[in-house]
Amino acid sequence: MFAISDTGGGHRSAAAAIIAALEPKYSVQCTIVDFLRATGFPGLKQAPEIYDYCSINHLWLNNLFFRKTNSIKRINALTRMIYFQCRQQLEQELDNIEPDMVVAVHPLVIGLLRMLRQNSNATWPIITVVTDLVTLHASWATPGADLYLVPTQEAFHSLVKYGIPGSRIIHTGFPIHPKFTSNQVVQSQARTELNIELDRFTILMTGGGVGSGNMREWVSTLEQECSDKQILVITGNNKQLYNELMNSPNVSDRLHVYGFVNNMETMMSASDVIISKAGPGTIMEGITTKRPLIITEAVGIQETGNIDYTIKRRLGYYCPVPKAACKIINEIAMQVHDDDKLYTHEEIITNGSMRIADIIFDQLAGVQSIKKSS
Ligand code: UDP
Numbered sequence: 506m507f508a509i510s511d512t513g514g515g516h517r518s519a520a521a522a523i524i525a526a527l528e529p530k531y532s533v534q535c536t537i538v539d540f541l542r543a544t545g546f547p548g549l550k551q552a553p554e555i556y557d558y559c560s561i562n563h564l565w566l567n568n569l570f571f572r573k574t575n576s577i578k579r580i581n582a583l584t585r586m587i588y589f590q591c592r593q594q595l596e597q598e599l600d601n602i603e604p605d606m607v608v609a610v611h612p613l614v615i616g617l618l619r620m621l622r623q624n625s626n627a628t629w630p631i632i633t634v635v636t637d638l639v640t641l642h643a644s645w646a647t648p649g650a651d652l653y654l655v656p657t658q659e660a661f662h663s664l665v666k667y668g669i670p671g672s673r674i675i676h677t678g679f680p681i682h683p684k685f686t687s688n689q690v691v692q693s694q695a696r697t698e699l700n701i702e703l704d705r706f707t708i709l710m711t712g713g714g715v716g717s718g719n720m721r722e723w724v725s726t727l728e729q730e731c732s733d734k735q736i737l738v739i740t741g742n743n744k745q746l747y748n749e750l751m752n753s754p755n756v757s758d759r760l761h762v763y764g765f766v767n768n769m770e771t772m773m774s775a776s777d778v779i780i781s782k783a784g785p786g787t788i789m790e791g792i793t794t795k796r797p798l799i800i801t802e803a804v805g806i807q808e809t810g811n812i813d814y815t816i817k818r819r820l821g822y823y824c825p826v827p828k829a830a831c832k833i834i835n836e837i838a839m840q841v842h843d844d845d846k847l848y849t850h851e852e853i854i855t856n857g858s859m860r861i862a863d864i865i866f867d868q869l870a871g872v873q874s875i876k877k878s879s
Pocket of ligand 1: 516714765767768786
């Protein structure tokens with residue numbers, strides 16, 4: 506069982522990536538559960554909607570929640586309170602699934618899982634997969650998981666600082682979906698699939714699952730300042746932005762607007778440059794596709810470290826001002842570059858989902874042998 510929350514698109518994407526690596530290789534059955542929704546607890550059960558609302562309109566609320574709860578003590582107290590209110594619903598969920606293992610792909614589920622396991626005398630291991638790259642909220646270090654799999658060395662050190670023993674942490678890399686690494690289509694093929702111009706410099710703009718960041722302003726500046734370029738805009742779940750862009754009277758035929766897409770690998774392959782907020786999933790997918798990144802902003806404190814992470818390794822640019830970004834894009838367009846040499850970094854692991862799948866399977870094999878011998 507993969508316990509996630511549909512806050513943004515990253516947690517579900519990460520779980521789906523691990524499952525895509527796991528299922529074809531091993532005979533394992535996987536289920537994804539939005540565990541915060543399953544609590545039925547007011548506020549938590551609407552976590553995706555609240556996250557969407559705050560990310561688009563009231564980021565300060567997200568950041569306030571981050572700051573006020575950023576301590577293991579407070580998270581433990583909150584978890585205990587929620588657990589005693591929602592115990593029955595969560596037990597029911599687990600009874601339905603009867604998992605052999607639980608993979609926590611959201612920090613707020615770790616403590617709930619630990620208490621459920623403890624109070625039901627269950628033995629399923631808990632493996633936490635951390636999806637933030639650098640700025641980890643204390644809740645990722647909630648004690649009780651058997652293993653903590655982290656995407657970066659920075660995340661490793663952060664968990665150690667919070668008190669998780671190093672022996673329980675493995676640096677696996679970020680769980681990037683295998684579709685970004687295997688069968689990667691070449692640029693011309695991707696453009697053909699998308700039915701866009703084959704020879705035109707192409708900018709991809711995305712704002713994560715929520716479609717956050719000031720995308721409306723970005724698109725109109727891009728249209729003015731990069732008028733000879735093709736622009737692909739992914740609005741994700743932001744229906745208002747989608748409708749605004751689709752109904753805008755002056756859009757050029759070089760602007761292509763998409764809602765929530767399930768072919769991000771094709772969209773990225775088709776592009777020459779990717780503009781995005783500092784979402785960890787999008788950054789790692791962009792790096793894997795070897796496209797230069799232009800990071801517009803951190804949507805939430807948890808994304809702040811991702812900007813430095815990208816810049817330090819020369820994988821992209823941080824540029825919150827749309828006009829200045831257009832200048833960078835026009836410069837990139839002038840350079841002759843070899844996609845295979847640029848915008849990769851040897852230290853970055855791009856087969857994280859495979860590594861995580863192997864670890865999960867090893868742990869499951871341990872569970873099965875214990876079950877057989879007892
Ligand atoms: N994504 C997608 N379709 C969309 C928009 C986003 O599949 O229309 C995926 C994207 O490929 C990435 C994830 O959603 O895997 C976004 O994760 P990220 O960590 O960048 O940001 P979040 O949405 O979690 O804030």
